[in-house]
Amino acid sequence: MFEKVLIANRGEIAVRILRACGxxxxxxxxxxxxxxxxxxxxxxxDRSVCVGPAPSAKSYLNMDAILSACKITGADAVHPGVGFLSENAEFAERCEEQGICFIGPKAEVIRKMGDKANAKRAAAAAGVPTIPGSPGVVREQKEAEVCAQSMGYPVLIKACAGGGGRGIRQVDCVGQLPEALAVTREEALRFFGCGDVYLEKKLLHPRHVEVQILADSFGNVVYLGERDCSLQRRHQKVLEECPSPSTALTDEVRRKMGEAAVRVARQVGYTGVGTVEFLLDHDGSFYFMEMNTRIQVEHPITELVWGVDLVEWQIRVDRGERLTFGQSDLLARGHAIECRINAETPEKNFAPSVGTLTNLRLPGGSGIRLDTAVYEGYSIPPYYDNLLVKLIAHAPTREQAAAKMRQAIREFSVSGVDTNAAFQMRLLQSEAFQSARYDICTLESEESIAALV
Known part of the structure; x- marks a missing residue:
C-alpha cells in the first residue's frame, strides 16, 4: 500500500499520472x-528532482539517478508512464530489489512479452492465431532466406525487442535480405540494446486493431473493447478511434478478439493494464502481433467510451485492490477519436519543429478532452518526443465524434512552432477516413501523404 509515487516520465503522460495520483x-x-x-x-x-542533463540516456533513462531520487524523496512506488523505462524488465527488477513498487506487470512478464518472438510463442500457447514467421530469432542470412522463401515475399524483419515503429524493414525479394538484416539489427541494437531479429510474413492491407485489457492480482481479467490504430505513417500512429468502425469489425469478431486478448493475459500471468495488438485481415481473420505491457498513448479514447479510468485502476491494482466489475458489467458508450497534434512541419517531411509557444488557443466544449503538458510561453526542447496535444473527441456516433474533432482542430491555434493540425484536418475530411475503408497502408505511400500535406 504505497503512499508516494515517483513518475519516471515527462510531458502529457506525466501530467496525466500526477492527476490520477492526486x-x-x-x-x-x-x-x-x-x-x-x-x-x-x-x-x-508535490516535489521534483533533476536527474541529469538533457539527453534521455543521461536523465530519463538513468536508472541509478531515478532510484536515488526515490530514496531522497521517500517515494515507495514508481510509475514509468510510456516509453523510456516503461517496458524495461531490468528497471522493474531493480525497483523490486529496493522495495519500491513498479506500477506495471512483473519483470518476468515484461521480459517475456517484450521479446516479440517469445510473445508470439506465448500467444500460440494460449490458442491465439499468430502471423506466419520464423520460429524464433534469425541469426544467419541463410536461415532468413529459407524462412522467407517458405513464407513467400514480401516479409518483414522485426526487432525482437522493438516498439514504437522502430526496428522494422520490409523485404520484397531475396536480394534485399542482406542489407535489410544488417540495418535492422543495427537499429535494434541502437534503440533497444538488443540486436536480435525475427521474420514475419507481411499481410497485404490489414488493419491494426488493439484490445485493451485490465487484470488484477486475484485472477480477474477483462477487456475494454478495441482501438483502431491503422492510420499510421512509418509505423507511427497518427489518428486512433474507439471502437473500430463497423465496416471493419463485426460484433462477433470483436468478441473473439477480446476473448483472445484475455487468454494471452492469463497465459503469462498479467496484472495491470496492457494492450494486445492484432492485425485484422479483410475476411475477419485476426493474428496476434505483440503485447504492450504498459498504458498506451491512446488510452483516453478507451476511457471515454468505456467509462473506466485506466490509469487510476493501474495504480489501484498495484496497491492490491480487486477489480470491482466483471466483463458483463462493462458497457461501451458512443465513439471516440484521438488526433495527435505534434510540433512538426508536414511540408518538410514532418521534420520536428522547435520554438517557444505563443498565442496558444486550446479548444473545448462538450465531448472534447485535451491531454497536454504545454502552456503559453513554454519552449519545446529538441531532445524528446514532439507531441504537443492529444485532442480527443467523444460523441454518440462516429460521425458526430468526427464533427466534434474537426471543430476542435479549427479552434486550436499556436504560434512559435509548426504543427500537423492542418494535416489532421485533411485526414478527417479524406474519403478514406469518412468511409472508414482505410488500413495500415493508407498513409504508406508518398503520394497519399502529399495529397494530405
Missing part, C-alpha cells in the same frame, strides 16, 4: 532533465 490521495514526485526544469509536470508535482 485523485487517489497519493503524494507525487516528478523527475526532470535540466532541459525540463520549467515543464508542467514539474510544476504540478
Amino acid at each position: 485523485e487517489l490521495g497519493l503524494g507525487t514526485v516528478a523527475i526532470c532533465s535540466q532541459a525540463d526544469k520549467n515543464a508542467l509536470h514539474v510544476q504540478l508535482a
